[in-house]
Amino acid sequence: MKKLKVGVVGIGGMGRNTHLPAFGAMPDVEVAAVCDVNPAKMDIEGLENVQKYTDYKRMVDEADIDAVDICTPNYLHSPIAVYALNGGKHVFCEKPDAVSLAERKKMSEAERKSGKTLMVMRNNRHLPTTEYLKTLIDSGECGKFYTGRCGWIRRRGIPGKGGWFTTKEKSGGGPLIDLGVHMLDLAVYLMGDPRAVSVSGNTYRKFADAADISDSVHSAFGEKMENGVFDVEDLATGFVRFDNGATLQLEFSWASNIEKEKRFVELRGEKCGFTWQDETLKIFTEKNGQLVDEDVKAPFGDGHRANLRHFVDVVLHGAKSDFSSCQGENMVAIIEAIYKSAAAGKEILL
Numbered sequence: 001m002k003k004l005k006v007g008v009v010g011i012g013g014m015g016r017n018t019h020l021p022a023f024g025a026m027p028d029v030e031v032a033a034v035c036d037v038n039p040a041k042m043d044i045e046g047l048e049n050v051q052k053y054t055d056y057k058r059m060v061d062e063a064d065i066d067a068v069d070i071c072t073p074n075y076l077h078s079p080i081a082v083y084a085l086n087g088g089k090h091v092f093c094e095k096p097d098a099v100s101l102a103e104r105k106k107m108s109e110a111e112r113k114s115g116k117t118l119m120v121m122r123n124n125r126h127l128p129t130t131e132y133l134k135t136l137i138d139s140g141e142c143g144k145f146y147t148g149r150c151g152w153i154r155r156r157g158i159p160g161k162g163g164w165f166t167t168k169e170k171s172g173g174g175p176l177i178d179l180g181v182h183m184l185d186l187a188v189y190l191m192g193d194p195r196a197v198s199v200s201g202n203t204y205r206k207f208a209d210a211a212d213i214s215d216s217v218h219s220a221f222g223e224k225m226e227n228g229v230f231d232v233e234d235l236a237t238g239f240v241r242f243d244n245g246a247t248l249q250l251e252f253s254w255a256s257n258i259e260k261e262k263r264f265v266e267l268r269g270e271k272c273g274f275t276w277q278d279e280t281l282k283i284f285t286e287k288n289g290q291l292v293d294e295d296v297k298a299p300f301g302d303g304h305r306a307n308l309r310h311f312v313d314v315v316l317h318g319a320k321s322d323f324s325s326c327q328g329e330n331m332v333a334i335i336e337a338i339y340k341s342a343a344a345g346k347e348i349l350l
Contacts, residue, residue: 001027001028002028002316003028003029003030003316004028004029004030004066004067004312004315004316005030005032005064005065005066005067006023006029006030006031006032006033006065006066006067006068006069007031007032007033007034007035007051007059007060007063007065007067007068007069007089008020008023008031008033008034008035008068008069008071009034009035009036009056009059009068009069009070009071009072009080010035010036010070010071010072010073010076010094011034011035011036011038011041011042011044011071012036012041012071012072013220013221013222014071014094015036015069015071016041016044018304018305019069019071019094019304019308020034020046020047022304022305022308022309023069023308024046025305026308026309026312028312028316029312031047031050032050032051032063032064032065033050033051033052033053033059033063033064033065034047034050034051034052034053035052035053035054035055035056035059036054037054038054039052039054051063056068056080056083056084057083060083060084060087060089061087065089066089066090066315067089067090067091067092067311067315068080068081068084068089068090068091068092069091069092069093069308070084070091070092070093070094071094072094073164073170073171074096074098074099074164074170074171074172074177075099075164075169075170075171075172077093077094077096077097077098077099077103077107078097078098078099078103078104078106078107080093081093081107081110081118082106082107082110085107085110085111085113085114085116085118086110086113086114088114088116089116090116090117090118090311090315091111091116091117091118091119092119092120092121092308092311093118093119093120093121094120094121095120095121095122095181095182096120096172096177096178096181096331096332096335097120097181097328097329097331097332098172098332099171099172099173099177100172100332100336101329101332101333101336104325104328104329104332105329107325107328108325108326108328108329111325112325117311117314117315117321118325119307119310119311119314119321119323120323120328121304121307122185122189122307122322122323123182123303123304123306123307124182124183124185124186124303125185125186125189125303125307125322125323126301126303126306126307126310127279127300127301127303127306128298128299128300128301129276129279129280129281129296129298130186130190130276130303132281132296132298133190133274133276133281134190136283137190137192140271141271141272141285142267142269142270142271142272142273142274143269143270143271143272144244144246144269144270145190145191145192145246145267145268145269146245146246146247146268146269146270147246147247147248147267147268148187148191148246148247148248148249148265148266148267148268149248149249149250149251149264149265149266150183150184150186150187150248150249150250150264150265150266151183151250151251151252151262151263151264152175152179152180152182152183152252152253152262152263152264153235153251153252153253153256153258153261153262153263154175154179154218154253154254154255154256154261155255155256155257155258155259155260155261156207156219156254156255157217157218157219157254157255157261158207158219158234158254158255159178159218159219159220159221159222159254160221160222160223160224160225161219161222161224161225161228161230162224162225162226162227162228162229162230163222163223163224163225163228164222164223165178165221165222165232166208166228166229166230166231166232167228167229167230167231167232168231168232171232173232173233173236173335173339174203174205174232174233174234174235174236174254175233175234175235175236175252175253175254176203176233176236176238176252176335176338176339177335178252178254179252179254179263180236180250180252180335181331181335182263183250183252183263183264183265184248184250184331184334184335185327185331186265186276187248187250187265187267188248188327188330188331189327190265190267191242191246191248191267192244193326193327193330194242194243194244194246195242195243195330195350196240196241196242196243196330196333196334196337196350197241197242197243197349197350198240198241198347198348198349198350199238199239199240199241199334199337199338199341199347199348199350200238200239200341200346200347200348201236201237201238201239201337201338201339201341201342202236202237202238202341202342203233203235203236203237203338203339203342204233204234204235204236205230205232205233205234206234206235206255206256207234207254207255208230208234210255233342234253234254234255234256235251235252235253235254235255235256236250236251236252236253236338236342237249237250237251238250238251238334238338238341240334262277262278263277263278264276264277264278265277271285272284272285272286273285279298279300279301280295280296281295281296281298282294282295282296283296310322333350334350337350
């Protein structure tokens with residue numbers, strides 16, 4: 001059996017707990033190399049006979065690999081992806097694509113010139129409820145979506161407070177760029193990928209000096225640093241207009257005084273609407289002159305593993321990718337524009 005040889009860069013929480021186990025369960029994948037600036041992180045069961053590097057450039061140049069999987073802090077996504085693509089490797093990258101649109105465009109250009117595959121984590125596209133919705137939408141049952149809202153809001157759950165997550169130079173921002181990519185991508189994907197033409201937004205930082213009280217397991221992500229930097233937002237709101245006339249409201253928070261954490265996408269179409277919340281799905285429509293509510297019964301899924309499986313199928317088996325760099329650029333453009341709008345206090349045209 002032909003195998004895809006992968007080199008994983010970044011053996012922190014996501015690389016160690018999600019990507020490595022996912023690849024390890026695939027019979028047509030071999031994790032042939034790993035890389036982390038901290039050698040101790042690579043000293044784990046299952047990596048005894050794997051090539052180890054502390055410099056990703058050396059791994060790309062020297063290791064016998066076909067693809068590079070990037071699980072590093074956000075500011076390194078674009079430099080590593082560009083170097084790997086230029087080195088003739090396929091690339092899978094954790095979200096967000098990049099910390100700026102300029103960096104994202106460098107990735108797109110490297111992909112175009114190399115002829116290799118570049119994909120970025122879009123795990124919510126690969127959940128059973130989303131797949132059900134996509135089939136329904138593609139059949140024309142919903143009609144055109146013209147407005148909606150999406151969000152991921154936490155009561156408490158600031159990741160790695162004082163570390164790279166809360167340092168704008170390394171993360172690119174707070175919950176908007178951390179959580180926003182998930183629900184924003186899902187909403188725009190299900191709307192048919194319209195292009196954003198204007199954005200208005202605001203950001204808030206109210207919990208930077210609050211006690212480290214958390215009701216969310218997500219606060220365990222990252223590595224906390226006492227007296228570290230916290231120069232990103234802990235809540236962001238926004239409003240997006242698209243080229244087809246549709247609009248989208250959004251809200252993302254690491255900490256805010258709400259009842260409980262939830263992630264959601266609500267879209268309203270000409271024929272039906274739906275609420276996707278925490279992987280549960282309700283559809284609202286009309287049949288035979290009667291209003292009808294449908295609770296869709298679908299199993300919970302592991303979207304991260306399914307997304308990685310899709311990458312392997314695209315690269316190794318010729319499957320059609322569900323992701324494009326145009327989608328990636330549109331996503332980063334919206335996020336960047338919200339930050340610009342918040343700073344300028346006005347709407348930003350794209």
